[in-house]
Amino acid sequence: MNNASNGKYAAEAHDLNIYYGSFQAARDINLLIERQKITALIGPSGCGKSTVLRAFNRMNDLIPSARTTGDVHFHGKNIYDRDVDAVEVRRRVGMVFQKPNPFPKSIYENIAWGARVNGFKGNVDDLVEESLRGAALWDEVKDKLRQSGYSLSGGQQQRLCIARAIAIKPDIILMDEPCSALDPIATLRIEELMKALTRQYTIIIVTHNMQQAARVSDYTAFFTVKDDRTGYLEEFGATKEMFTSPQSQVTEDYITGRFG
Amino acid sequence: MAGDMRSNDGFPQGESYAGFVRKRRRVGTFFRTLFLLATVLGVVILAVLVLDVANDAFGYVAIQNQVAPESLAEDLEELPQEELLAILTANISAGRLRALNAQALVAERSQEEVLALVVSEVVRPKIVESWSLAESIFERARIEAELATIPNAVLEFKAWLNWDFITAPQSSDPTSAGIRTAILGSIWVTLIAFLVATPLGVGAATYLEEYSKGGKLDGLIETNINNLAGVPSIIYGMLGLAVFVRFFGQITSGVVFGAADPSTANGRTILAAGMTLGLLILPLVIINAREAIRATPRAFREASYGLGATKWQTTWHHVLPNALPGILTGVILSVSRAFGETAPLIVVGVSTFIVVDPAGPFSKFTTLPVQIFQWTARPQEEFQRLAAAAILALLFLLLTLNATAIYLRNRFARRY
Numbered sequence: 001m002n003n004a005s006n007g008k009y010a011a012e013a014h015d016l017n018i019y020y021g022s023f024q025a026a027r028d029i030n031l032l033i034e035r036q037k038i039t040a041l042i043g044p045s046g047c048g049k050s051t052v053l054r055a056f057n058r059m060n061d062l063i064p065s066a067r068t069t070g071d072v073h074f075h076g077k078n079i080y081d082r083d084v085d086a087v088e089v090r091r092r093v094g095m096v097f098q099k100p101n102p103f104p105k106s107i108y109e110n111i112a113w114g115a116r117v118n119g120f121k122g123n124v125d126d127l128v129e130e131s132l133r134g135a136a137l138w139d140e141v142k143d144k145l146r147q148s149g150y151s152l153s154g155g156q157q158q159r160l161c162i163a164r165a166i167a168i169k170p171d172i173i174l175m176d177e178p179c180s181a182l183d184p185i186a187t188l189r190i191e192e193l194m195k196a197l198t199r200q201y202t203i204i205i206v207t208h209n210m211q212q213a214a215r216v217s218d219y220t221a222f223f224t225v226k227d228d229r230t231g232y233l234e235e236f237g238a239t240k241e242m243f244t245s246p247q248s249q250v251t252e253d254y255i256t257g258r259f260g
Numbered sequence: 261m262a263g264d265m266r267s268n269d270g271f272p273q274g275e276s277y278a279g280f281v282r283k284r285r286r287v288g289t290f291f292r293t294l295f296l297l298a299t300v301l302g303v304v305i306l307a308v309l310v311l312d313v314a315n316d317a318f319g320y321v322a323i324q325n326q327v328a329p330e331s332l333a334e335d336l337e338e339l340p341q342e343e344l345l346a347i348l349t350a351n352i353s354a355g356r357l358r359a360l361n362a363q364a365l366v367a368e369r370s371q372e373e374v375l376a377l378v379v380s381e382v383v384r385p386k387i388v389e390s391w392s393l394a395e396s397i398f399e400r401a402r403i404e405a406e407l408a409t410i411p412n413a414v415l416e417f418k419a420w421l422n423w424d425f426i427t428a429p430q431s432s433d434p435t436s437a438g439i440r441t442a443i444l445g446s447i448w449v450t451l452i453a454f455l456v457a458t459p460l461g462v463g464a465a466t467y468l469e470e471y472s473k474g475g476k477l478d479g480l481i482e483t484n485i486n487n488l489a490g491v492p493s494i495i496y497g498m499l500g501l502a503v504f505v506r507f508f509g510q511i512t513s514g515v516v517f518g519a520a521d522p523s524t525a526n527g528r529t530i531l532a533a534g535m536t537l538g539l540l541i542l543p544l545v546i547i548n549a550r551e552a553i554r555a556t557p558r559a560f561r562e563a564s565y566g567l568g569a570t571k572w573q574t575t576w577h578h579v580l581p582n583a584l585p586g587i588l589t590g591v592i593l594s595v596s597r598a599f600g601e602t603a604p605l606i607v608v609g610v611s612t613f614i615v616v617d618p619a620g621p622f623s624k625f626t627t628l629p630v631q632i633f634q635w636t637a638r639p640q641e642e643f644q645r646l647a648a649a650a651i652l653a654l655l656f657l658l659l660t661l662n663a664t665a666i667y668l669r670n671r672f673a674r675r676y
Binding site: 057059062064087088090091092094095097099101102103104113114117118161164165168 | 473474557559560561562563564565566567568569570573577578582
């Protein structure tokens with residue numbers, strides 16, 4: 001990957017079309033992801049927002065039938081170019097999943113492993129502490145780093161997954177409904193954490209919760225489907241504007257709870 | 261429950277609903293009883309099998325001494341070493357004495373050793389009749405009547421399965437025959453089968469699950485593996501005979517390694533048999549390992565890939581450790597199968613009678629199931645008793661093998 005360009009956008013999707021076999025999941029997506037901001041992808045079930053999210057770190061490659069056309073520009077290069085290795089992309093674009101999925105290892109190992117496989121040569125103890133502090137988890141786990149990641153509560157596990165993601169120093173963190181399995185208090189903590197993370201990272205989050213999108217995000221992309229069940233981007237803009245004066249009637253219906 | 265009633269909404273109401281619940285419960289009870297009966301039946305069949313074998317492995321024997329011990333001394337066991345020595349030298353030929361002295365000077369042996377020699381060389385007990393455990397317990401009177409017809413016979417309760425039986429080598433004399441050779445042969449062959457099948461099987465399973473693209477060729481391979489698991493074991497014996505014994509005979513006999521004499525060596529060795537059994541259990545290992553690998557949660561893979569791990573790192577650090585307990589279960593089952601196989605070994609060319617312990621992979625050998633098979637084919641009753649004792653030993657060994665493997669697996673699974 002080239003050196004970081006200091007443009008306004010951390011990543012740009014141009015004319016993205018994603019297919020699962022013969023089914024088209026997303027059509028002609030154009031998205032500009034601004035650096036150190038939170039971009040929320042919202043929309044009804046099956047609108048392709050998770051698929052689009054996973055296009056940013058080539059996670060769709062893991063599905064044998066998936067096919068992507070169009071570009072995702074990242075550091076001035078299309079990550080779907082032939083000479084780009086998906087492993088390199090994922091090292092730079094971290095991901096947090098819907099269900100907390102720590103490895104069946106100790107808290108310490110959960111964080112150290114990702115760094116180690118990516119060839120980290122520095123002080124692992126320091127990296128673990130720094131990452132756990134970054135994920136606002138350090139004070140809760142500093143005395144039990146050798147315990148299993150599963151000994152933590154759901155919210156703590158999700159913050160452990162965030163710590164694991166930031167340990168490899170990505171540029172962008174993708175979050176796929178990170179709070180959907182958590183209670184409101186744990187959700188609030190993750191949201192606060194996300195705001196704090198924007199000091200260093202660019203975040204793209206998929207959420208079903210419109211209040212969450214309104215609370216945390218700077219930009220919102222609203223996806224929806226028509227009768228052909230193919231997702232497309234209906235409206236994209238600053239969150240404040242979209243939630244106060246949406247351009248499109250469909251968006252307004254959705255965010256006011258009239259459908260979806 | 262039955263009391264609160266709305267208008268008829270299509271669901272049964274009141275007493276008819278209570279009856280409906282009772283009927284559903286009766287169906288549940290019926291199936292529970294059926295399954296309980298199936299379990300009980302299984303346990304009973306197993307118990308009958310073990311009891312039947314034990315029935316033959318213990319019981320009274322009539323021992324006829326060539327020389328009555330009373331004619332030698334009042335109580336042989338109490339005699340000091342010198343007097344026993346005198347009895348021994350007086351009753352055996354000079355040539356036999358020289359042969360014994362050649363092993364170790366008889367005069368310098370301990371009292372117990374000389375006593376054992378007096379018994380085996382002079383008294384020479386011989387089992388002339390044997391009875392089963394059930395007969396020994398319930399038909400004592402008949403046994404005593406039969407005993408009275410045999411001259412010079414003493415009645416003795418004998419456990420055919422005893423420590424001497426386990427540790428003695430094979431012999432054509434049922435009183436001194438043992439299964440040490442067979443046990444060692446079984447352990448060697450099973451070990452080699454394990455060493456062949458585990459890496460090959462886990463490797464193939466990993467490839468098929470993680471790397472194969474699911475094309476036509478992969479489908480063909482998969483169908484073949486599933487079919488191979490159902491091929492009769494004797495076919496594997498013929499394969500082993502053709503490939504390992506005949507074609508690779510120079511290797512399996514150890515000639516190319518200088519471990520055997522080329523003029524007498526043939527491929528009928530532990531190595532050839534172990535590799536044959538390894539191939540036999542390979543499909544089982546592959547199928548079980550694939551199941552275990554497939555059961556790895558997608559979340560682990562995604563988490564790993566999401567951190568920029570390569571496919572190999574994901575497979576090695578997450579998929580395989582997660583699948584390990586399942587893989588080991590398959591390996592344990594397969595190895596038990598190899599331990600109990602008889603037919604392919606007979607085709608490969610197991611030794612029918614061998615008294616020398618196997619020394620390594622290039623040795624001739626026999627195994628416990630083959631030994632049992634040969635003993636049951638003998639007409640003499642004593643060999644049937646030996647076979648029964650060997651079956652008990654085999655069952656015990658299998659149980660120990662499995663218990664150890666399962667213990668290790670569980671310990672490993674917990675630590676992970």
